[in-house]
Amino acid sequence: AQSVTQLGSHVSVSEGALVLLRCNYSSSVPPYLFWYVQYPNQGLQLLLKYTTGATLVKGINGFEAEFKKSETSFHLTKPSAHMSDAAEYFCAVMTREGAQKLVFGQGTRLTINP
Amino acid sequence: DTEVTQTPKHLVMGMTNKKSLKCEQHMGHRAMYWYKQKAKKPPELMFVYSYEKLSINESVPSRFSPECPNSSLLNLHLHALQPEDSALYLCASSQPPWGPNLETQYFGPGTRLLVL
Numbered sequence: 001a002q003s004v005t006q007l008g009s010h011v012s013v014s015e016g017a018l019v020l021l022r023c024n025y026s027s028s029v030p031p032y033l034f035w036y037v038q039y040p041n042q043g044l045q046l047l048l049k050y051t052t053g054a055t056l057v058k059g060i061n062g063f064e065a066e067f068k069k070s071e072t073s074f075h076l077t078k079p080s081a082h083m084s085d086a087a088e089y090f091c092a093v094m095t096r097e098g099a100q101k102l103v104f105g106q107g108t109r110l111t112i113n114p
Numbered sequence: 115d116t117e118v119t120q121t122p123k124h125l126v127m128g129m130t131n132k133k134s135l136k137c138e139q140h141m142g143h144r145a146m147y148w149y150k151q152k153a154k155k156p157p158e159l160m161f162v163y164s165y166e167k168l169s170i171n172e173s174v175p176s177r178f179s180p181e182c183p184n185s186s187l188l189n190l191h192l193h194a195l196q197p198e199d200s201a202l203y204l205c206a207s208s209q210p211p212w213g214p215n216l217e218t219q220y221f222g223p224g225t226r227l228l229v230l
Contacts (some may be wrong), residue, residue, distance in 0.1 A: 036221075042117070043204055043221035044157065090156055098210070100145060101170065102219060104156035 002027040002093050004105035012111040019063075019078040021108050023091030026072065033074040034102070035065055038088045045106045046107040047089075050074060061085070115225050117141075126228045130181035130194060135225045137188040137205030145169075147219065148180060148187040149204040157204055163188060193230045202226050 007022040025031060032051050036044040048059025055067040065076045074091060091105040118139045127133050137146065145164045149157035162170035163182040177190040177199075188205055202224045209217040 040225075041226075043223045044206075045221070046218050049218065050207070073221070100219075101159050101172075102157075102163050104158075107154075111149050 002031055002103055004010060004091050004093050004103060006089075006091050006105035006108050008108055009106065010109045010111065012113060013081050014113045015082050015083055016066065019110065021076040021089050021091075021110065023065075023074045023076065024072050025074065025091075025093050025104060026096070027093065028054065029095075030067075030069055030086065031095055033065075033067060034092040035063070035074075035076050036090045036092060036095070036104075037061075038090065038107075040087075043100045044090065047076070048093070081110075081112050083112050086110055118205055118207055118220050120203075120222040120225050122225060123223070124226050124228075126230065127192065127195065128230055129197070132191070132193045133226040134192065135203055135205075137190075137207075137222055138186055139207040139220070140186055141207065141220070142185075143207035143209055143217075143220075144185055145208050145217075146182060147208075148188070148190055149206065149221075151202040151204055151224070153201075161190075162215075169190075175210040192227075195227075197229050200227055200229045 003026045006026045034049045035047040038044050047063050048057045049055050050067045058064045063078045088107050090107050092102045121136045148160040151157040160174045166182045177194050181189040185220045204224045205222040206219040208219045
C-alpha cells in the first residue's frame, strides 16, 4: 500500500525567505505525485503535479517541486515567501494503475512571519 | 471554468434528521468524488462515481448514501448521523484517468457539517 509522509506539521518562515515543505512517499512503483494547498475555510487547490517526464515541476504562485526517485521524495519549494502563502499544504499520491484514489499526507501548516 | 460548487456551505443537523449535500460541476467531467475532512486532518476518500456509476466505496457506513443523478450532479444523503460525523465534506470532479492521461481532481469549497 502506498503512503505519504510530510515532515513537519508546522513550518514557519519569514516573508521573503525560502519555503521548503518536505514530502516522502512509500510505493513499490513511483506513483503520480501532487501538492495541494488549502486556505482557511476553503477547498483544495492544485499547486502542481508530477506524472512523467521532467522531474522538476513548476506550479502556480511561484511554487515548484522536484521528483527524486532515489530518495522517494517530492519536496515543494518557493524561493521567496509571501504573506499570502500562509495556508495548509498537502502532498498526495495516486497509483498508476488507473485507480482514482488520492492518498494525502497529514499536511503542513505554513506560517509566514512579517 | 474550473469550478465545483457545493451547497449548503454550512449545515447543522440533529442525529434523527435527514439532510442532503449537493455538488455540481459543468466542466464535462465524468468522475465525481466525496471526501471527508476532519479538523486538522487530511481529506479521506469516501465515494467515487465514474460515468454516473459508483466505482469506489471506501467502506463508508450506510448512514451516508451517495447519488449521482446525472453527469453534472452529485448528492450525499445523510440520515441518523453521529456527532463524530461532524466534518468538512468536500466534493471533487475529474475526467476518469483511463489511458495515459492523468486528469486533475478539482475540489469544491466544501460543506461544513455539525451533528448535534
